[in-house]
Amino acid sequence: MPSSLPRSKSPLPPTPTPPLPKGKLSTASYVDPRERELRLLQEVADDLEREAEEEEKLAEEAEVRYAEFIQAMEATYKDDHEGLAWFCSQCDDSLVDLQDELADAQTQFEAKAYKYGQEIEDLRREIHAIDVEIEKKKKGIAK
Incomplete structure (x- = not known):
């Protein structure tokens, strides 16, 4: 009975190798060191993404607070032109x-x-x- 599968030309039987990770974690019962490394890298990437989002929020809040501070200082110095000029020179x-x-x-x-x-x-x-x-x-x- 002829097989429809192509035969390999190697006389040695194929050795089973673990599948390569392709960005997703496998469901194999053994722990592949590459899978462990992939998991660690995904955790680091998630942490970095979370930290970047937090820093962006902090930067936006800081810009808003800085604009409020400038407005408050300009209101404080509104009649004092020399004081306002000094303040503007400091905030340049x-x-x-x-x-x-x-x-x-x-x-x-x-x-x-x-x-x-x-x-x-x-x-x-x-x-x-x-x-x-x-x-x-x-x-x-x-x-």
């Missing part, structure tokens, strides 16, 4: 932009300082290793 968005640029520059500086510190330590280790080799060669020549 360019100052916030400059503070952001300063924070970015500080972060980049700290990253470079750490990188250069690591390079210095690597060079010190190399110098020490070469000094040890020189001492060994001096002792070998002295004998």
